[in-house]
Amino acid sequence: MEPISTQNLLLNRMNQMELMAENGAIAPANNSGIQQDFMQVVRDVNAQQNLASEMMQAVDTGASQDVVGAMVTSQKANLSFNMLMEVRNKVLSGFDDVMRMTL
The missing domain is CATH 1.10.287 (Helix Hairpins)
Structure with missing residues (x-):
C-alpha cells in the first residue's frame, strides 16, 4: 500500500467517524x-x-x-x-x- 492511499483511507475513516459523532451515534462516556x-x-x-x-x-x-x-x-x-x-x-x-x- 502506498503512503498516499493509506492517508486517504485514514482521512475517509476520520470523516466517517465525524459524521457518526455529529448524528449522535456516539454517546459521551458516563x-x-x-x-x-x-x-x-x-x-x-x-x-x-x-x-x-x-x-x-x-x-x-x-x-x-x-x-x-x-x-x-x-x-x-x-x-x-x-x-x-x-x-x-x-x-x-x-x-x-x-x-x-x-x-
Missing part, C-alpha cells in the same frame, strides 16, 4: 459509574481501617480479650489498603501510557 464505584471502595477500605483501629484500641485498653480477632482484622485492613494502592498505581500507569501515545 464517568459517574466508575467514580462512584471507586469512592465506594475507598469508603469500604476506610471502614475496615477504622474497625481494625477500634479493635486494637479495645485490646490495648483491656476492654477486649480478642487479640487474634484484632490481629486478623488489622491484617485484612492492611491487605485491602495495599490492594487499593496497587489498583491506583495501575490506573495511573495506564493513564500515563495513554498520555504518551502518539497520534
Whole structure:
C-alpha cells in the first residue's frame, strides 16, 4: 500500500467517524459509574481501617480479650489498603501510557 492511499483511507475513516459523532451515534462516556464505584471502595477500605483501629484500641485498653480477632482484622485492613494502592498505581500507569501515545 502506498503512503498516499493509506492517508486517504485514514482521512475517509476520520470523516466517517465525524459524521457518526455529529448524528449522535456516539454517546459521551458516563464517568459517574466508575467514580462512584471507586469512592465506594475507598469508603469500604476506610471502614475496615477504622474497625481494625477500634479493635486494637479495645485490646490495648483491656476492654477486649480478642487479640487474634484484632490481629486478623488489622491484617485484612492492611491487605485491602495495599490492594487499593496497587489498583491506583495501575490506573495511573495506564493513564500515563495513554498520555504518551502518539497520534
